Amino acid sequence: MMPLCSLEEALEDLTSGKFVIVVDDEGRENEGDLFLLAEKATPEAVAFMVTHARGLVCVPLQGSRLDELHIPSLRSRNSPSSQPTAFTTSVDYKWETTTGVSAYDRSATILALTHPNSAPGDFIHPGHMFPLRADPGGVLSRPGHTEAIIDLAELAGVFPGGVVCEIMNADGSMARMPDLELFAAKHDLKIFSIAQLIAHRRITETLITRVAEANLPTKYGVARIIGYRGSIDEGEHAALVVGEWKNGDEVMVRVHSECLTGDAFGSLKCDCGEQLDMAMRMIFENGSGALVYLRQEGRGIGLHNKIKAFVRSTGAGPGHYRSQCCAGVPA
Structure with missing residues (x-):
């Protein structure tokens, strides 16, 4: 079994523009997502997510940022989860893009969502990128991938936003730990867990x-x-x-x-x-x-x-x- 990397190693890779695989609890989704800091979302990185991870590419952001850009949340209905993923309306960046679906266009949308000069009028609704609203308490309130990338970005000292994508197997099934270890070895990536992040916050923060x-x-x-x-x-x-x-x-x-x-x-x-x-x-x-x-x-x-x-x-x-x-x- 591949050992999990440390928090310091995960932050080092993220700040250098590398992906990190982040896994959640077996009792929750029991899935692994590719994590990338939003400011590192190049067209090549987006293409890698779409091609190799195969899941839905989403952009977790803090609620205050989504409110600034007038991106409303979608109401969850009939979800079996008590803490469902907080999707918002999908968006495309309005300028210098075409259909919004290409890796270049998606990269432009991600970067615009985090740019301080972006305004509500810069985005088309609906689009091809899916912002997610993170719980303000982070992983201590909701131990999900959405909150984990925001917490990691804040620990890295960068804009609190990220890009996440579920990792799927070639047959369309969700990749579990044995599959994720093979994926990590193939692409020279590290694996980190949300449980490690929760433990770090509980130890280092005044709660x-x-x-x-x-x-x-x-x-x-x-x-x-x-x-x-x-x-x-x-x-x-x-x-x-x-x-x-x-x-x-x-x-x-x-x-x-x-x-x-x-x-x-x-x-x-x-x-x-x-x-x-x-x-x-x-x-x-x-x-x-x-x-x-x-x-x-x-x-x-x-x-x-x-x-x-x-x-x-x-x-x-x-x-x-x-x-x-x-x-x-x-x-």
């Missing part, structure tokens, strides 16, 4: 901000409550801190996912409220510790989906329905 804090009297004593806001999803989270400690101390910590029905309403469908109460009591009895309260109802499935799950369940107690509010969602 949560301390917003407010105050003393909070509780039935067990006074704690320090600290409010945090997520930089990606704008989620509001909290921590209850009791006592003090120093580096090297063992600290009692409870991480609790929000459960409105159990925490506030005393639901017998789960034991979340009991766990929360027990954790607070233990922390206060210990004299120090922290309770981290994550505002992700049912570990992210949401209140409405949890209520729907109640309808499908039978029995009342947590022995039968233990943590069903979090069913199907990993900790």
Whole structure:
């Protein structure tokens, strides 16, 4: 199996105008795309994508850029994915092009989409190039190829835009990892993964901000409550801190996912409220510790989906329905 290249190697190849193959998760599309920075989109590069990758050539861009050029999004219908590809209306560059489909014309359109002097009137709708609207949170919000090329462009310090094309086999099937390794070896390309990019961003970026804090009297004593806001999803989270400690101390910590029905309403469908109460009591009895309260109802499935799950369940107690509010969602 061919080893994946490092982030530094991927950025070096991209900034030098080379393609990089980027793969996503096996549980998602499980596909590999050819990546190219938008500013490196020569006619020869476009021709290579069309000839060898064989997929749809698209141009991921930030939403702000698409809004500047008045390129509207297309509404997704009947998609099996919860995060479908965010297509916009297709475009062609209006000047110095012919039908818009040649490698030269497509290159001109890509470069115009990223040029600071381009205006909405410079593009014909519909056309032969397909801009994609990237999620503003990047791969941390949507782990797709669209977001990955934007994140990579920003890490490279260039205009946040790229060109992506799915890699297909000669028989028309989608290329999976064994096929992608052969493709990479044949064309002397490196393979990088979206998972690597996600890991890099999680390690190097500040993803949560301390917003407010105050003393909070509780039935067990006074704690320090600290409010945090997520930089990606704008989620509001909290921590209850009791006592003090120093580096090297063992600290009692409870991480609790929000459960409105159990925490506030005393639901017998789960034991979340009991766990929360027990954790607070233990922390206060210990004299120090922290309770981290994550505002992700049912570990992210949401209140409405949890209520729907109640309808499908039978029995009342947590022995039968233990943590069903979090069913199907990993900790």
